[in-house]
Amino acid sequence: MTTRFANIASSRTFNKLSRRDFLKLSGVAAIATGLTACGPAAEDDPDAAVEEAIGSSNVAFAPGSVLRVGMEAAYAPYNWQATEESEFTIPIENVSGAFADGYDVQIAKMVAEGLEMDPVAVKLDWDGLIEALGQGQIDVIIAGMTATPERMEAIDFTEPYYVGTYGLMVQKGSPYENATSIQDFSGAAVLGQKDTLLDEVIDEIEGVNHLSPVPTVPDQVSNLLAGSCDAITFDVGNIASMTDAHPELVGIIFDEGKGFSEEVPVNIGISKGQDDIVAKMNDILAGIDEEQRQQIWADAVERQPE
Secondary structure, three states: OOOEOOOOOOOOOOOOOOHHHHHHHHHHHHHHOOOOOOOHHHHHOHHHHHHHHHOOOOHHHOOOOEEEEEEOOEEOOOEEEEOOOOOOOEEEOOOOOOEEEOHHHHHHHHHHHHHOOEEEEEEOOHHHHHHHHHOOOOOEEEEEEOOOHHHHOOOEEOOOOEEEOEEEEEEOOOOOOOOOOHHHHOOOEEEOEOOOHHHHHHHHOOOOEEOOOEOOHHHHHHHHHOOOOOEEEEEHHHHHHHHHHOOOEEEEOOOOOOOOOOOEEEEEEEOOOOHHHHHHHHHHHHOOOHHHHHHHHHHHHHHOOO
């Protein structure tokens, strides 16, 4: 999974309920009119009964409702589209008969369970995720997104549920195959993925020929195989899957202090103004220990499509 870095052109805060949210509210409100066992507040004030029933003023996160999770469903092992249902999948709401699997999906299932909701994936292009969140088409983004300062102007984020690192990938036989530092790539033509940290980090290489980024990681790989670049950036967590699929490629992982400067956290994105839900999600994530996270990751890598 790529941890992604979007260039947000302007700040937008989305606090209004969508039409879908009001439809969800109508079902709860109907129940509230007949509540007699919810205490005096429910008897005297139907609005108070609704708020008590959902546990939050944001009806999009009502227990028993659907949690719509935005993702690409196209970037294993973080998320991918499957044709068959299994214990690891959730339905893709906007693709008939399709399911989503992957590391992100397992995290989404655990978060949904903690919120007492039913998760479904909504398959979207990467650059449309934040807009979809703002328009109420999805409730959360669980798609390998990093909480950058630019993104935090538009949406809120949980604590990280995964922390990744980046390396460089070259063809076998490349003059850069035995590089020990990213600075060994000075003068090399290096290609990243558009609107992601996979592109941004390239500028840490002094004197690099920073090529115009491409839309997807498969596009990066295709360009590398075609000889259009000397190296591509990649998420070290994907090294096994990428080299298994392309044995002619070599992933270079640098020693501490000689690689890219920082680890890259992955966070859940959520519309602004929902601090109570963010806190609940953080509590859920805190309950997933590191050993469990590593096992979920290893299982996703083992299960991912070739």
